[in-house]
Every structure is written in C-alpha cells, then in structure tokens.
Amino acid sequence: MATMVTSTRPPVIKKGSGRGPSLPGPNGNGSKRRGPLPDPDSRANRYRIGMWVGLASIAMMFTSLSSAYIVRYASANDWLPLAIPRAMFASTALILISSVTLELARRKLKRSFQNAYTRYLLLTALLGLAFLSSQLIAWRQLARQGIYLASNPHSSFFYLLTGAHAVHLLGGLLALGFLWVRSRRVLSEPALIARRQATADAVTIYWHFMDGLWIYLFLLLFLWR
Amino acid sequence: MSVEHHEGVHRHPAPTGFIRKYIFSVDHKVIGIQYILLALAAVAVGMVMSLLMRLNLSWPGTSWPILETLFPTGAPGGVMNPEFYLSLVTMHGTIMVFFVLTTAPQGGFGNYFLPIQIGAEDMAFPVLNMMSFWVTLLGFIVILLAIFVEGNQSLGQLFAGLGPSFAGGSGTVGPIGGWTGYAPLSALGKIAGPGQGAGMNLWVISIAIFCVGSLLGALNFITTLLNMRTKGMSLMRMPLTCWAWFTTAVLALLSFPVLLGGGILLLLDRIAGTSFFIPSGLYVSGLLSGSNPNFPLHTGGSPILWQHLFWFFGHPEVYIAILPGMGATSHILATFARKPVFGYRAMVFAIFAIGLLGFFVWGHHMFISGMSPYSAIAFSVLTLSIGVPSAVKTFNWLGTLWGSRIRFTTAMLFALGFVSLFVAGGITGLILGQSSLDLAMHDTYIVTAHFHLVMGVASIFGMFAALYFWFPKMFGRFMNEGLGKIHFWLTFVGVYTIFVPMHIMGIVGMPRRYASFGEYEFLKTLHPLVLLVSVAAIITISAQLIFYFNVFWSIFKGKKASDNPWEATTLEWTTATPPPHDNFAGVLPTVYHGPYEFAVPGAPRDFVMQTDIDTEVPSGNGHNGHKH
Numbered sequence: 066m067a068t069m070v071t072s073t074r075p076p077v078i079k080k081g082s083g084r085g086p087s088l089p090g091p092n093g094n095g096s097k098r099r100g101p102l103p104d105p106d107s108r109a110n111r112y113r114i115g116m117w118v119g120l121a122s123i124a125m126m127f128t129s130l131s132s133a134y135i136v137r138y139a140s141a142n143d144w145l146p147l148a149i150p151r152a153m154f155a156s157t158a159l160i161l162i163s164s165v166t167l168e169l170a171r172r173k174l175k176r177s178f179q180n181a182y183t184r185y186l187l188l189t190a191l192l193g194l195a196f197l198s199s200q201l202i203a204w205r206q207l208a209r210q211g212i213y214l215a216s217n218p219h220s221s222f223f224y225l226l227t228g229a230h231a232v233h234l235l236g237g238l239l240a241l242g243f244l245w246v247r248s249r250r251v252l253s254e255p256a257l258i259a260r261r262q263a264t265a266d267a268v269t270i271y272w273h274f275m276d277g278l279w280i281y282l283f284l285l286l287f288l289w290r
Numbered sequence: 291m292s293v294e295h296h297e298g299v300h301r302h303p304a305p306t307g308f309i310r311k312y313i314f315s316v317d318h319k320v321i322g323i324q325y326i327l328l329a330l331a332a333v334a335v336g337m338v339m340s341l342l343m344r345l346n347l348s349w350p351g352t353s354w355p356i357l358e359t360l361f362p363t364g365a366p367g368g369v370m371n372p373e374f375y376l377s378l379v380t381m382h383g384t385i386m387v388f389f390v391l392t393t394a395p396q397g398g399f400g401n402y403f404l405p406i407q408i409g410a411e412d413m414a415f416p417v418l419n420m421m422s423f424w425v426t427l428l429g430f431i432v433i434l435l436a437i438f439v440e441g442n443q444s445l446g447q448l449f450a451g452l453g454p455s456f457a458g459g460s461g462t463v464g465p466i467g468g469w470t471g472y473a474p475l476s477a478l479g480k481i482a483g484p485g486q487g488a489g490m491n492l493w494v495i496s497i498a499i500f501c502v503g504s505l506l507g508a509l510n511f512i513t514t515l516l517n518m519r520t521k522g523m524s525l526m527r528m529p530l531t532c533w534a535w536f537t538t539a540v541l542a543l544l545s546f547p548v549l550l551g552g553g554i555l556l557l558l559d560r561i562a563g564t565s566f567f568i569p570s571g572l573y574v575s576g577l578l579s580g581s582n583p584n585f586p587l588h589t590g591g592s593p594i595l596w597q598h599l600f601w602f603f604g605h606p607e608v609y610i611a612i613l614p615g616m617g618a619t620s621h622i623l624a625t626f627a628r629k630p631v632f633g634y635r636a637m638v639f640a641i642f643a644i645g646l647l648g649f650f651v652w653g654h655h656m657f658i659s660g661m662s663p664y665s666a667i668a669f670s671v672l673t674l675s676i677g678v679p680s681a682v683k684t685f686n687w688l689g690t691l692w693g694s695r696i697r698f699t700t701a702m703l704f705a706l707g708f709v710s711l712f713v714a715g716g717i718t719g720l721i722l723g724q725s726s727l728d729l730a731m732h733d734t735y736i737v738t739a740h741f742h743l744v745m746g747v748a749s750i751f752g753m754f755a756a757l758y759f760w761f762p763k764m765f766g767r768f769m770n771e772g773l774g775k776i777h778f779w780l781t782f783v784g785v786y787t788i789f790v791p792m793h794i795m796g797i798v799g800m801p802r803r804y805a806s807f808g809e810y811e812f813l814k815t816l817h818p819l820v821l822l823v824s825v826a827a828i829i830t831i832s833a834q835l836i837f838y839f840n841v842f843w844s845i846f847k848g849k850k851a852s853d854n855p856w857e858a859t860t861l862e863w864t865t866a867t868p869p870p871h872d873n874f875a876g877v878l879p880t881v882y883h884g885p886y887e888f889a890v891p892g893a894p895r896d897f898v899m900q901t902d903i904d905t906e907v908p909s910g911n912g913h914n915g916h917k918h
Contacts, residue, residue: 107517107518110517111414111415111513111514111517111518114414114512114513114516114517115414115415115509115510115513118508118509118512118513118543119505119509121543121544122505122508122509122543122544122546122547123547125543125544125545125547125548126547126548126550126551127551128547128548129547129548129550129551129552129599129602130551130554130555132598132599133551133552133555133566133595133599136592136595136598137566137590137591137592137595140590140592140595141590142570142589142590143565143570143589143590144590214558214562214563214564215562215563215564215565215586218564218565218566218590218591221558221564221565221566225554225555225558229554
C-alpha cells in the first residue's frame, strides 16, 4: 500500500522500458507504427512463420521414420541393400536445379519483374514434374527387377521414404500452381503486394526444404545401408 | 476496401447463412464450441464404456439382458465375454485420450480464448482452423466405425474384399490392443485373433487422421500467438492460459508427427506385408509365419521400435492433456482469490520446463519392455526431475491462495479440485518413475489409478473449471451455481472414492486390463473394494447427468451475465458478451498492464484490467509476485 496512484494520468509511452504502462510494438517485434491497429506487414509475416512451423512438424515426421530406419537396420539379419537406381541421380539434379529457378522467381518478384517471375514459376513446376517422373521411373525399374515394398526392409524403407517425399513434393507443385494462377494479377496495393511476396517466400521455403530433404533421404538410403 | 486490408480487422465479414455461421464456420469461437461439443459427445461414449467395464468387474457372470440386445456378439446371453471387455478397454482409452483430453482443452477452450486473450480478431489461418476441426471429427467417425465393423458380421464382410487383414466381424465390439496398440499383436491382422481385423485398420487410420487434424491446429495456435498479439501484449503480459496453450501446441507439433510416422509403418505392416514391427519366426493361432497365405512370411522386425515411436508421442501427449488445465487453473485461482498469480515468471518457466522434459522421459513407459539398466536410470532421473517444475507450480498455486479471501464459485471449486488431484495423482508418479519399483507395479491397478487421477480426472477438472468460468462469456448466461456445486462435490468425492482404492489393489498385485479375477485366490479378499469402486463409479457417472443438464439448460435459461461478471482483468472480459464476430467490434484493444493485476493498492477498483489506461500499477505488483 505504499504507492499513491493518480487515476487520470495519460499513458506514458516509453520505448523498451518493459514495465508499467509502456507499449511494446505489436508482436514484440518493434514495429514503428502507432495506434491500436496491427501492422500491415504482420499479415504477410504469418505466412512465413506458419511455413516454418509446419516444416518443423514435417521434419519431425521424417525424423521418426529415419530413426525407425536406423533402429531397423541395426537390429536386422534380413537386410538386403538396394543398388542406387540410375534415375535417382537424374532426380537429384532436377530437384537441385528447380530450387535455383524458384529462388530466381522469388527474387524477380521482389524486384517486381512480374513476367520473369511467372516464367521461372512455370519452369520450376516443370522441373518438379520431371523430378516426380524420374522417381516414377526409378520405382518402375525396381519393380521390374521384382523388388517391391514388402520384399525386404531396405526396399520397404526405400519406397516409403521416397513415396512420402513425393507426396510432399506434390503438395509443393499444387502450391506452385496456385502462385502461377495468381502471378498475372496486377496489384497496386502495398498490403496485397506484400502478401503475394510472403506467399511466394513461403512456397520457396517449402520447396528448398523438400530439396534438402531429398538430399538427406538420398544420403540416408544409399550411404547407410 | 483498401482500408480493410490495411487494418486486418473484418478480414472475413460476418457470415449470415446458418451453414456458414454455425456448421462450416471459420470463426474461431464457433470452432471452439464445436470442439467442446465433440468432446462432450466423446466423453459420454467413453463414460458408458467405463460403466460397462465396472459392471463386468464387480458382478462377473451376471446377465444384463440389455447388453445382449445392444451387443449380441459381445455379450451372448447378456454376459460380457473377455474380448468385449478388452475392446472396451481399448476404445475407452483411445476415445478419452484423443477425442476428449486432446480436443476440449486445446481445440475447444484454446481456440475460443487464445485469439481473444491476445487481442486478435481471429486465428492466423481461419480456413485451416475449420479444416482441423472437420478432420478431427472425421477421425472420430472412423473410430466409431471401427467398433461397428468389428462387432457386426455383415459390415465386417464388406471390407473382406480388400484383403485378409481387412475382414472384420470377429464378435467383439471393437479393436483390441489398448490405446497404445502394442505390436506385434496390432501389426499382424486378422490372424492374431478377435479384434484384429478391419476394426484395427480403422483404429490406426483414425489415429493418423487425428494426428493431421491436431497438427493443423498446432500450426495455427503457434503462428497466431507469435504473429497476432495486439499492441502492448508483450510475451510476459500474456495470461498463463496462453502460455499453456502455446506450449501445448509446440508439444503437439513435435510429437504428433512421430505417431503419424509410426502409424504409417504399423498400417503398412498390417496391409502391405512389410516387417517393420513384426519379428521373425512368430507362431500365432497355430500357424507359423510364412506357412499360410493368410499369414505371410515376416522377418526381423522390432516390436520395441513401435513402443519407442508410440511413447515418444505418448508422453508429451500426457502434457498436451494437462497443460491447458494448468493454465486455466492459474487463471481462475488468481481471479477468485483476488490476488496476482504468485511468481508469474516462475509459472511460465515451469510450463516450459515441463514441456521440454516431457520429450526426454518416454522410456519410463517401457521399463518392463526390457531396457539397459543404464538407460533406465537416465529415464528415471529425468522423470523424477519433472517433479521440480511441478512442485514450483503447486507451490505458486498455494502462494496465490495464501491469505486471500476466496470467492467460492463453482469454477473456483473445480480449479482447487484440479490442484488437489494434480498433487494426489502426481505423487505416485515419483514412485512409478523409479524403474526398480515400476518393474513390480507397472501392470497393476496402481498405474491405472495414477494416470487416471493426474492425466484423466485432473485434466477434466481443468476443463470443468474453464467451462464454468468462461460459460458466461461464451453464451451470455451463467451456468447454474447450485447445480454446479452439487456436481462438483459429487464428482470430487466420487473420483477419490474410485481411484484411491485402486492404489491399494495395485499394491496387492491386481493386474490391470484383466476381464475377470475369479481364478486368483489372493485377489478374492479385494472384492469388496472392487464393489466400492464400481458403486462410486456409477454414482459419479450419474452425477455427470447434472452437468449435461446444466450446460444445455443454461445456454437457454441461465441467469444473464454482464460483460465482466467475475471482475476479471484479461482481454476477453473487455469485449461484449458474447463477443462479436471479429472479437473487438473493429478496434483491437491496446494493452497497458500485466494479466493479473488484482488487489492493486490505490486503484479505484480492486483490480486493473489489461486495457485500463488511467491507472498506474505500482512496480512490484502483479507478475513479480511480491506486492508488499
């Protein structure tokens, strides 16, 4: 009961005092905007944040499958390692290039070169389709040799991990299609431009992650066998 | 139009049609209520199952004609067969853990109140939020289907064309495997016996669907909290409920994918002939693996691998169930004790510590599965160390209550009940967490008693407290306090009468999951205790009818509530009752104070709301915890 309180004092707005009636920016990220309304960039930001959060969960799923792979490998007496299907090298090259083209697309959009953005998006989508076709060829190569999902533990994990990756990449392709459909719109409003950039950033993050995930799975499957 | 995009308020206009407003709604408040209704339906199913189990345990061999009418294959002549009992154990656990304890605290109350408490107009991704509910509901429908597919011959045959593991109709009322679905039993398919056919496939599929729904929800919670806090809502000004929901979402985000991965492997073992979890040389139902087209050759799989994957999810899941209850309890204790939460910062760190440690203790569920003693010691020490943040929380709850003039509302009673049950149930965790003791006690009723008190009933009490507390905000009317208090005392005394005797049964050595104990001479003396538990269970479950009546009666006929009937401080009490579509009618609030500024010296009222501009809170009040 030591402190007297005045009940009509206006709020003291001090930056960074962290206590009392001072006001940190919205989301604690130091926005310079004043007033009760959220920052126009915050809506754009949430696409990037949401993507990183989502990738954490995808990473955990592949971690769980990898740990199963390692445990199963260590305890196996029935493990027959597969040879690397040739098509997989082509797949790897395709997905690496597709990451580069998508990154170029993102940067073109940032500098408002809308036509170049659209072209690079299309190129990336085609490379993504080529990657999936190449994976399909690899699966068919194996199937022709009589190696199926249930043939032995290594082939089970091979089909499972490459299949799960392909499903995720298919989701990425749908997202590219979504970006492409929207890429021709002429936007003048800063908030909408920021949001389109954020969506493109989010899809690019996802695509790079799928690229890195593929490299990881490729190394896991064919170095750890 | 351009203004709307700038401001982020009115992002989606209020819907007008019935379907968009109440069914396929993207409003987090409607979705929250949908989750709560789902949990209310699921908990009714789960309770009826526990009632049936108690009938079988305390009056074995008695014929219940109604059972034969309902389940002709599971209870021929009205007497429950052991398979029926085991499938009840399985479905009771699965439905309660996934569709009650994971949905209502997080998807229900978290969905409704997290955006309002941080001053946002909705979740970050409203459409994703709607999807997460409908995916979860689909999971619930599939798990109900699993019961009927196993229990009904003709329905089971529908699936037979898909392969030997799909045929159902084994004469039980659902899959058998416990909520943990241990391999290899769960991985083999119909060959492994009753309850292992199509229903078990649907069980795995339902869990996988549930994982996806929870992940969508978790993603939304985390992004919303990081991105959409209103001006002035710094992290350390958030109500403890928000911290709890946030930590829960992080746990869900990182643990459900592991279960999803495990579930995919399990399903492949069941329907695609792989051997992830099925070891070599299994001899099942008179057949050797590989000797029969219905039982293909399996080699080299690891059943323990399933346990690791399951419990890496399963232990964080325990905290997913209880952390929101802890948040609600802190919130409600402070409100009705009219005092700031004692040690706000310590409470935040304790929540985080519990969440973090929860990822490193899954092995304590597997002490009896065979484990290196060194691993067992590591898991033991880590498990016992969770006692430290748990004790911090309990100490601070008591500190909040210390010397206060408590307003004994029903919500407050349930919050106090939460503290009591958390301590009573948690204390046996210190016993069971030690591998040497757990080896003897793991498969007995003491484990049943432990996890029901601390994970089941305590979490449920957290939800009861939350519902009685927030009901006026959600529906504009109070729940009836008189009925609420009767409900509290019957439930509180009831659950202790049910679960305290179970500790004794466990120490005597009564094994859990058994359908009958007639053959064990040394357990016969326990029968009066078993009867007591059953009678208490019947009374406690009946008492929940009062609760159900109170909820639905109060929605329409309850006493009208004002905007801030409890004289609370956080943002949900600054807006209208019930809140408008965008929560704050177009102008997001600005926050000037911490969340629990009660008993502020010199303030015009005994509390300062987070949005009060013209009141200064002296340094040292509120979230420092030492106000004198």
